[in-house]
Every structure is written in C-alpha cells, then in structure tokens.
Amino acid sequence: MGFISQNLKAQTKPNVILIVTDDQGFGDLGYYGNPHVKTPTIDRFAKESVRFDEFLVSPVCAPTRAALMTGRYTLRTGVRDTYRGGAIMATDEITIAEILKDAGYKTGMIGKWHLGDNYPSRPQDQGFDFTLNHLSGGLGQNGDWPNALEGNQRYYDPILWKNGEMVKTKGYCSDVFTDEAIHFVEENKADPFFLYLSFNAPHAPLQVPDAYYDMYKDIDPSKGFDNDDRPFPVMNEQLKENARKVYAMVSNIDDNLKRLFETLDSMEIRDNTLIIFMTDNGHQHDRYAAGMKGRKGYVYEGGVRVPSFWSLPSQFKGNRDIKTPTAHYDILPTLAELCSAQIPTDRVLDGKSLLPLLNNEMSSLGNRTFARSWVRGGPEQYTNISIRKEQYKLVGNTERNADINSFELYNIIDDPYEQKNIVSTHNSEALHLKQDMDIWFNDMISEKNFTKDHPAIVGTIHENPSVLNINDAIFTENKAQNQDVAGWEIEVAETGYYDIKVQLFQKEINTIKVDLKIGSTKITKDVASLKDGIIHMDHIKLEKGVARITPFVTGEQGAYIKPFYVEIDYQF
CATH class of the missing domain: 3.40.720.10 (Alkaline Phosphatase, subunit A)
Structure with a gap:
C-alpha cells in the first residue's frame, strides 16, 4: 500500500x-x-x-x-x-x-x-x-x-x-x-x-x-x-x-x-x-x-x-x-x-x-461534482440518481433511453427547495450533466469491489463460530417456489469438519426437508418436527475455498421456509 x-x-x-x-x-x-x-x-x-x-x-x-x-x-x-x-x-x-x-x-x-x-x-x-x-x-x-x-x-x-x-x-x-x-x-x-x-x-x-x-x-x-x-x-x-x-x-x-x-x-x-x-x-x-x-x-x-x-x-x-x-x-x-x-x-x-x-484560508475547493444514487438492490442507471456541479443539479427518475426532458434540472442556488424543474429551458446544461452522470455511473459499476462479493471467512481463530445473519444474505430467485432464496458467500479458511446450525423464523414446524447446498455439495436431511426452529447438521466436511452456503428448507406441501441465521462452528 x-x-x-x-x-x-x-x-x-x-x-x-x-x-x-x-x-x-x-x-x-x-x-x-x-x-x-x-x-x-x-x-x-x-x-x-x-x-x-x-x-x-x-x-x-x-x-x-x-x-x-x-x-x-x-x-x-x-x-x-x-x-x-x-x-x-x-x-x-x-x-x-x-x-x-x-x-x-x-x-x-x-x-x-x-x-x-x-x-x-x-x-x-x-x-x-x-x-x-x-x-x-x-x-x-x-x-x-x-x-x-x-x-x-x-x-x-x-x-x-x-x-x-x-x-x-x-x-x-x-x-x-x-x-x-x-x-x-x-x-x-x-x-x-x-x-x-x-x-x-x-x-x-x-x-x-x-x-x-x-x-x-x-x-x-x-x-x-x-x-x-x-x-x-x-x-x-x-x-x-x-x-x-x-x-x-x-x-x-x-x-x-x-x-x-x-x-x-x-x-x-x-x-x-x-x-x-x-x-x-x-x-x-x-x-x-x-x-x-x-x-x-x-x-x-x-x-x-x-x-x-x-x-x-x-x-x-x-x-x-x-x-x-x-x-x-x-x-x-x-x-x-x-x-x-x-x-x-x-x-x-x-x-x-x-x-x-x-482554517478560513480558502472559501472554495474548486468546481466539484457530487453524484448520488440509491436503488434497493441497485444501482440503476437513471433511477433515483443525481449529479450536481456548481449551481445545477440533475435528477434522474426515468427510463434508460429516455429523452433529456424526462429528467429534472434544478438551479440549487436559486431554488434550494427543488420546486422548479428548468430542464425544458436549459437542455444544454442538462445534457452536459447527463454525460457526467454516465461517466460516473460506468466508473462505479466497473470498480473491482463493486463487481465481487465480500465473503465471511469461517473457520478461523478470529471468529468461531461464525453466525451469518439474514441482513447479509444474498437472495436469488427460485421460480419453482416463486420465492427469493437466502444464501451466504463464505470463504472456508481450513478444510475440516464443521457443525452447522440453521435457525428458522418459525419455531414449531412439522415435516421438514433440508437441502443444504455448499458450493457444488448438497446434503439432504429430513426432520419430523421442530419445537425451537433449530436444525442441526453436524460434522459436515467443508473444503478450503470460496463457496455459497444455501439452506433450502421446505415444510409441509413444499413451502419454502426462510432461515433466520446460520451458525458455522469449526471443530478445531
């Protein structure tokens, strides 16, 4: 560095x-x-x-x-x-x-x-x-x-x-x-x-x-x-x-x-x-x-x-x-x-x-550009995105191929409360900002840390057991269930045997099937009933390396049951 x-x-x-x-x-x-x-x-x-x-x-x-x-x-x-x-x-x-x-x-x-x-x-x-x-x-x-x-x-x-x-x-x-x-x-x-x-x-x-x-x-x-x-x-x-x-x-x-x-x-x-x-x-x-x-x-x-x-x-x-x-x-x-x-x-x-x-040595840091964006699961190119330079601020809440007049342009100095959209009378300023917005967006989505996952590392002295919570889960669509399925990216630090505990949101459940997928490995377990919502899968061999762990749990009539968290305990 x-x-x-x-x-x-x-x-x-x-x-x-x-x-x-x-x-x-x-x-x-x-x-x-x-x-x-x-x-x-x-x-x-x-x-x-x-x-x-x-x-x-x-x-x-x-x-x-x-x-x-x-x-x-x-x-x-x-x-x-x-x-x-x-x-x-x-x-x-x-x-x-x-x-x-x-x-x-x-x-x-x-x-x-x-x-x-x-x-x-x-x-x-x-x-x-x-x-x-x-x-x-x-x-x-x-x-x-x-x-x-x-x-x-x-x-x-x-x-x-x-x-x-x-x-x-x-x-x-x-x-x-x-x-x-x-x-x-x-x-x-x-x-x-x-x-x-x-x-x-x-x-x-x-x-x-x-x-x-x-x-x-x-x-x-x-x-x-x-x-x-x-x-x-x-x-x-x-x-x-x-x-x-x-x-x-x-x-x-x-x-x-x-x-x-x-x-x-x-x-x-x-x-x-x-x-x-x-x-x-x-x-x-x-x-x-x-x-x-x-x-x-x-x-x-x-x-x-x-x-x-x-x-x-x-x-x-x-x-x-x-x-x-x-x-x-x-x-x-x-x-x-x-x-x-x-x-x-x-x-x-x-x-x-x-x-x-x-220190009151300068009154300005130059003509800076400020971009902002947020979409749930995003970003998306022209959805809830803005860019500001000097007095002008361009806001996008429109389609990818939309005309510039579908954007909003504000003079943030004269109109700090963003009440008057002036894009129709200031197309030139809006187009220049849109070009800057495109450059910024493409720069962001090509960043190496944006394009990759950031796995939890399990099986170390720094954290054992590791508890993977639902906030950090990655969801993928399961069309058969018409449901998003939760999984976690992990990096297994050491090849060895791990005890895995899946905690469900539901506590009392009858007739449960668990398909635990870890990378290309799949482990199946049938459980007659649960009283505490906890499924134990012990002494599971995990190979060193990066994998996605997905507990696919179904109840009666095959309904998907979302996990609450997953605990992975390395048996040193």
Whole structure:
C-alpha cells in the first residue's frame, strides 16, 4: 500500500470524536428552525462551531458510513444497499481508524457499524481497538438476531458485542452508548484518541423512555410554521405521532451529548478535541425539513443534505457558516491532514481535505461534482440518481433511453427547495450533466469491489463460530417456489469438519426437508418436527475455498421456509 505524508507544522495531535445519528433529518434540531424539538446542547454546539450548511451524504445509512470511513464513493467500497448482502464493505478498504491507529491514535467504535457483521468486515477488523456495537442496520432488526429474539422492546437492555464478545447491557440504548463513550474517553485521555460514536437513534422502531415522550405528547408537529413560506409536507395523525417520538429520541441524544461534553470539559481536553456532529441521511418520515424536498432514500436535498458541525477551539474560529458544498467522503482526508496521518495513494480518493475551509484560508475547493444514487438492490442507471456541479443539479427518475426532458434540472442556488424543474429551458446544461452522470455511473459499476462479493471467512481463530445473519444474505430467485432464496458467500479458511446450525423464523414446524447446498455439495436431511426452529447438521466436511452456503428448507406441501441465521462452528 502506497502512502503520502501530510505536511503539518509540529503540534499536539488533537483528539477526534465523530458523532453520527441515524435518520435524524436536517430539520430535526432547533438550530435550523424547528420550533418543537428541544435540542439545547446541539443548538449551542452548532452556534460555537464551523457549520457546513451544504454537507451531502448518501440517501441511506450503510452507504454513508462506507463513504465517511474510507473517503470514497460508497460503490467503490462494495457497499450498495442496507441489506441483502449490499452492506458489506470490502476488507481491503482503508478506514479512518486504520490510518489514525497507524498515526498513534487509540481508536474506538460505539453503536451502529452496518458495514459487515462477520470476520473480516467487523469494526475490530477495520482498525478499531475497542468496539461496542449491535449487528445489522438497527437494534432488533432481523439481522440483529440476539435482540430480535428478545421481543419488541429492543432499545432497552440491548444485547451488544463488546470487542467481539456478546454482552447484555442495562438501560436505554443511547444512554448505554454514551456511558461507554465517556468511559473510552476517560481511559484514553493520555493519548490522542479517535472515537466514532454512532447512535442508532432516532431510527425506527421509535422506542423512547416515557420521560422524553412526555415532553412532546401534547404538541402538534404540523403547526407553528405560520410565518414560514418554505414547503411543508402534509402530516396525518400517524406522521405526527412519529415526529413526537423522533423528537423525544433526539432530545435524549441531546442530553447524552451534554454529559459527554461536560466530561471533556472536566478533563480539560475539550480545546484540543475535534468534535464533528452529523447525521447519516435525511428523515425517515415526512415532517419538518427546513423546506427541503424528499426524505431518506431520495436523492433530493431532504434525503442527502444533513447538519455538519465541526469544533476544535484550539485551532478553528467558531460560529461560522461555510456555504461551499462538501461531503461525507471529505472526512477521511481532512482528519488525515489534521492528525498528521498518512493517506493511501494506491486507490482513488473522492474526498478533499476541508482544512483550508476550516482554517478560513480558502472559501472554495474548486468546481466539484457530487453524484448520488440509491436503488434497493441497485444501482440503476437513471433511477433515483443525481449529479450536481456548481449551481445545477440533475435528477434522474426515468427510463434508460429516455429523452433529456424526462429528467429534472434544478438551479440549487436559486431554488434550494427543488420546486422548479428548468430542464425544458436549459437542455444544454442538462445534457452536459447527463454525460457526467454516465461517466460516473460506468466508473462505479466497473470498480473491482463493486463487481465481487465480500465473503465471511469461517473457520478461523478470529471468529468461531461464525453466525451469518439474514441482513447479509444474498437472495436469488427460485421460480419453482416463486420465492427469493437466502444464501451466504463464505470463504472456508481450513478444510475440516464443521457443525452447522440453521435457525428458522418459525419455531414449531412439522415435516421438514433440508437441502443444504455448499458450493457444488448438497446434503439432504429430513426432520419430523421442530419445537425451537433449530436444525442441526453436524460434522459436515467443508473444503478450503470460496463457496455459497444455501439452506433450502421446505415444510409441509413444499413451502419454502426462510432461515433466520446460520451458525458455522469449526471443530478445531
């Protein structure tokens, strides 16, 4: 791996805390004009910080996390989606944690990872010394199988993974994560540290302590905007209730950040600690979004523009707005330069260092191009895709051979809320952007990490047994069953005998047939009945190499039964 050193004058390396919340939109804090949500800590922090007012991320969470960890467009990293095998980052990617660890930093990751749950894709495999995380895309999702098995109240007393070991915690999830973040800071205050504090709130399910919900139970989140002429969505009663719960979850995060910031102050390390606060994408449900169009999942501004506040009192003058468009993949090169770390030169980095903007040395980073795309299972060439350069933004939601007038073109400076499609009067600008969009798209889908799978490696001392969860499964169509069938790409590290356990969603089942396919090998087993949904297939010989493991389970009348997870235990 080639590196280039960053040239910085001698100075004390700053600590870094990167705070990311989940599905908190641009309008889900008081600073940007929401009269309902109570976020005094975040609002005060925003006023003290350098604010990137046009900070762009990906439309959904795993792609954003891959880009900010690597400094690269997410499709280059192999991450294209949030599940169905699309949220596993290639293990040869180089993360912020890896470059800062090489620069002498202690590294910690707490909360939501969502870039692969098996060796070699876990956070501890990607440069983090300390980890406390849940699985999959959220607590209690099907891929987060330990909490999914616990029932509905998944945000309370969650089962987490601490340095690779399962632990049962006590308390509300955001409180638990903050407690551990404070402990990490206290343990590592003598050395420069990098802490990635990644809250899973306010992502659904919208579970929050009563004390916080009671702060909002009587408000109407659709009212209070009488003097605001920005677009506002229609909210039914369910959307209003969702907003109340989201605001409650955000207020809980706000109180937790107050505790963390007070800890930094008490240890007298706040001045030399860079704190970045941002969110991973837009809001999930329609509510106040400071007038922006769209929400999570969309390439409109409401889906990809998020708060981004940066504070390092010892170096940056605060209380400043930066209007220059910037992005999640700018974080890695910025931290590399700031922290005297080394960046890889053997791959394309899409980000640029923001240090000249943060130090008020420059007002622009040049005429950059920003592309965004997301389709479930995609990408698709002209579906939910956008590209922006200077004042113009082209959006595609059309067919592959569609005329340019089927696209949307906005002057994002004059029309920040994307209300006036000007493609019919600006064909020339739209065609130039479409050419850039085509070049970008073709570049992304030809990337080596996009064109290959990223298997879990089983049969090693690093992780045994390996539990393959449904979030990381790859689904293939089975026309006979009219059903998508789940399987997992694995790399068997050693030829030998393995015990395999298939856990089904259904617990009590009669007359079961199992066809376990591993590469070209097929093992069949008939089971009279199950009471716990677990099928044991022990002492199975697996050959070293890459294969796909597919448990094809059928019940009475041949109906396909989807697996919940598969456990593979190497008998050393």
